[in-house]
Amino acid sequence: MSSILEFLNSHGSARKFTGQEITEEDEMTIVTTAERSPTSSNLHAYSIIGVREGATKLKLAELCGNQEHIAKSSLFLVFCADLYRLSQVAKEKDYRFSGEYTEMFIVATVDASLAACRALMTAQALGMGGVMVGGIRNNPEDVAELLNLPDLVYPVMGMSLGxxxxxxxxxxxxxxxxxxxxxxxxxxxxxEAIRSFDKMIDDAGYLKGREVEPENYLDYTGEYSWSEHSARRMASEKPTVLRAHMREFLEKRGLLKK
Ligand SMILES: Cc1cc2nc3c(=O)[nH]c(=O)nc-3n(C[C@H](O)[C@H](O)[C@H](O)COP(=O)(O)O)c2cc1C
Structure with missing residues (x-):
């Protein structure tokens, strides 16, 4: 038990990979273990797309905001919320389908996220490393086209593994x-927790070089703490930071309409 807890508490994202191949056997272990995650009402409202093709990874790296680790990963996984498969099940039975409800969007997004979490843990347990990639939502239309995603499916997050x-x-x-x-x-x-976390992050220097560009905070002369960083992040109204395209994109996919 203690080794499992040690393992769980040793998580750190990896963004630099050696290039060593991930075997097909390990790839299948990662996805079959991810599939053991709980799934809301046993609906399996998600899909995982595994990308190994160099050109596709290169394109995805660009679409995710030029994240180099994607191109250099041995395997890139895309975790999609997926109500399409269920819509096909309903169609076969000639039933109506309620995929447009916000609740169904949440169900599918949570399912995809739970599977992603377990996939990363499995890869780490096998001696690999990786990082989740929210950047997959930077250009979701292009990602959907590249990966041939049907309506009622959207990429929740990617994952570079190696x-x-x-x-x-x-x-x-x-x-x-x-x-x-x-x-x-x-x-x-x-x-109080925020105050001490500010100090921890500042001491560790984690935000050096990652400062959110000043918009109207030019007068700020204090420490660049976690709370300063996060408040600036949350104050931003830049469409790119907010991925302001997401609402329209999701609605176009038939999601989040009600
Ligand atoms: C949903 C999600 C999306 C993320 N997207 C990115 C990303 O696009 N690029 C990246 O480098 N890291 C990404 N991360 C990794 C976080 O930055 C990282 O988990 C966080 O800073 C904590 O660091 P740690 O995972 O090493 O503990 C993402 C994490 C999550 C949970």
Whole structure:
């Protein structure tokens, strides 16, 4: 048990890979173990697309905001929320289909995310490393075309996998009082947790070179802490940062209409 806990607590994302191939056997272990994840109402409302083709990975790297690790990964997985397969099941039975409801969008998105989490853990358990890629939603129309995604399917996240060049760093996390509340929600406990997390991140220098560009914060002279970074991130109204295209894209796919 302690080794499982040690393993779970040793997670760090990997973005640099040696180029060593991932065997087909390991690829199948990753996806079959991902499929053991819980799935809402046993609906299996997700699909995983495995990409090994160099040209496709190169294109995806560009579409995800020029993320080099995608092109250099041995295997790139795309986790899709998928209501299309279920729509085909309904069609076969000649039943109506409620794929346009927000709740169904949530069900499918959560299913895809749970599978993704387990896929990454499995790859790590097999000695590989990887990183989740929200950048897959930067240009979702192009991604959908490239991967031949039908309506009612959208890419929730990608995942670069490979053998890491070096042991990934274990990044600090917010003190537990910031995210775990007993019995009732209260914002009293997270204030202190945020202050100490600010210090941890600042001391570790994790945000050096990753500063969110000043918009109207030119007067700010304080430390560039996690809270400064996150507040700037959340203040941004840049369509690229907010992926403002997502709502229209999802509606066009037949999702989130009700
Ligand atoms: C849904 C999701 C999307 C992410 N997208 C990206 C991404 O596009 N590019 C990237 O380099 N890291 C991405 N990450 C990785 C996070 O930046 C990383 O998990 C976080 O900084 C914590 O670091 P750690 O995973 O090493 O502990 C993503 C993580 C999640 C959960």
């Amino acid at each position: 053998y890491p060049e070096s042991e990934p760093k274990v990044k600090p996390r917010m003190p537990i009082a910031g995210i775990y509340l007993r019995e009732k929600y209260s914002d009293a406990s997270f204030q």
